[in-house]
Amino acid sequence: MTPYLDYAATTPVDPRVSRFMARFEGPDGFFANPGSDHPAGHAAASAVDEAAHQVLGLLNDPGFRVIWTSGATEADNLAIGGLARALDRRDSRRRRVLVVATEHSAVLAAARATMSAGMQVETLPVSGDGLLEVSTLEQALDDNVALVSIAPVNNETGVIQDIETLAPAIRAVGARLHLDAAQAVGHLPDDRPYRHADLISLSAHKFYGPKGIGALCYRPELRLEPLLHGGGQQGGIRSGTLPVPLIAGMGEALQIRDDHDERTRQRGLHQRLSQHLEGLGDVVINGRRDGSAHVLNASFAGVQGEALRAALADLSVGFGSACSSRGGPSHVLRAMGRPDALAHASVRFSLGRFTTERDIDAVAGRVADRVRRLRAISPVWRELQAGKSIEDVYGVTTPPGMA
Structure with missing residues (x-):
């Protein structure tokens, strides 16, 4: 078989993750709906809670809340679109969204979609080596900026943005910072970039977990309008029955991420x-x-x-x-x-x-x-x-x- 050198597109599920997920499938597993008020449901809910703690362990910051999504694309849309809709509902004066020109298409498309909510979307140019310069960011920032979206690790070039240097300028004008961290897990030397963020998108299949599961981590003081409506799960922000085996697999994958x-x-x-x-x-x-x-x-x-x-x-x-x-x-x-x-x-x-x-x-x-x-x-x-x-x-x- 041809050697596989396309890990940035997707990773195989680690065999250890597969074995762990098997405990949550079948009639003898923790397969119940975690929203059900009975012992099997409580056991499933405990597994979901444990996986959320494992996500917070990655970020090394208990100040985030975790919303389970189908992957980073949905998380990006919920972060950018959900915040934009909430601002529009409040008639906020903050109407500008800044995205780096090299962002993943999910971020760029999600940002463009906020224009229907009255947002003004602008792309930030990068230098020839792919870095967003602090001076470029500072020139674009003002008190009308609602959100800046930056990928800590670019999915096509592997360029690592200096979040610690960029974040203070964003914070100084009161804007929020979203990190599309789909490519970052296991590839950053430490967790410092996450500490500066207000919203973080993750996708399990980028770090040897299962496809179809991701998360949006957000600061609890933020208000997000839901993109999906239904039974009111996850505080009404993202309705739908939680896929416990996938969530547990994502948590386990985070436990064995690359060191x-x-x-x-x-x-x-x-x-x-x-x-x-x-x-x-x-x-x-x-x-x-x-x-x-x-x-x-x-x-x-x-x-x-x-x-x-x-x-x-x-x-x-x-x-x-x-x-x-x-x-x-x-x-x-x-x-x-x-x-x-x-x-x-x-x-x-x-x-x-x-x-x-x-x-x-x-x-x-x-x-x-x-x-x-x-x-x-x-x-x-x-x-x-x-x-x-x-x-x-x-x-x-x-x-x-x-x-």
């Missing part, structure tokens, strides 16, 4: 892959060397994007975000100033807990072979080999960092 040693191992694999790719020459590494170790995004100069995707169709790697529409250049790379041709000729390699050196070598070898074949018939590559600058070939003023 420092695993991040160090993945950093070594990341460097190994980078060295393989850089050996090809004229490879753009999109992001920062100090980004998350589990993502490496590379563009291959002198290669046509559609041809590259076709050549690598049998490999389990990513092209942009697996959650967005396919076909066009990545909006993340565009926001970082990459020309469309280079953005389209990019590949996202994402590593994980079960990735080995053998996997890295096998995938890198296949990529190198196919890139060389494509370059052999590429007129653009011939121009580069003849000494024409990448600025002239790709029509850019400032060249991207070349490996």
Whole structure:
């Protein structure tokens, strides 16, 4: 089977999580509705409460409340849309929502949807390496900003935003901070970024838990309007019968999330892959060397994007975000100033807990072979080999960092 290097799209369920979840399924498990007032329901409710404590343990902050969702997409929509609706109901003067240009499509789409509630949505540009500069944020902030949404770890490039440096400016104008932390669990060195947030979105399938379950963690003083209406579960903010096995699985996955040693191992694999790719020459590494170790995004100069995707169709790697529409250049790379041709000729390699050196070598070898074949018939590559600058070939003023 082809090695799997698309962990940023989804992770396999850890076998330990699968075994744990089995206790909550079947007629002998804790399968009851946690809203039922009988012993079986109470046992299920206790399991849900324990999982909530495990989420709070990740954040290292008991000041949050936990709302279970179907994943980070729903959590993003509830955070951004729920807050916007609540502000609209109160006729608040805070009508501006700021989102980083490289955010996940779920955040960007959720923000745009708030315009129907009278919100003004603005995107914050990033530098060529994907970072949101403090000066850029400060220039955009004023007393009318309701919410700023930032992903601590970008899903396409692995760029880690400096939340501790950015958050004080947001707090100074009284705005709220939302973190789409779907890619952050297990990949940040500590929990400090979470402490500055007011709302945090999580998704279990990004950290070896089951698909179909996530959470929105929010400060209790915030008012959120529900997106779903029904039986009034979870304080009326998100109705629906809670999926106890999935919730328990998410909690267990948080208990065994990647630690420092695993991040160090993945950093070594990341460097190994980078060295393989850089050996090809004229490879753009999109992001920062100090980004998350589990993502490496590379563009291959002198290669046509559609041809590259076709050549690598049998490999389990990513092209942009697996959650967005396919076909066009990545909006993340565009926001970082990459020309469309280079953005389209990019590949996202994402590593994980079960990735080995053998996997890295096998995938890198296949990529190198196919890139060389494509370059052999590429007129653009011939121009580069003849000494024409990448600025002239790709029509850019400032060249991207070349490996």
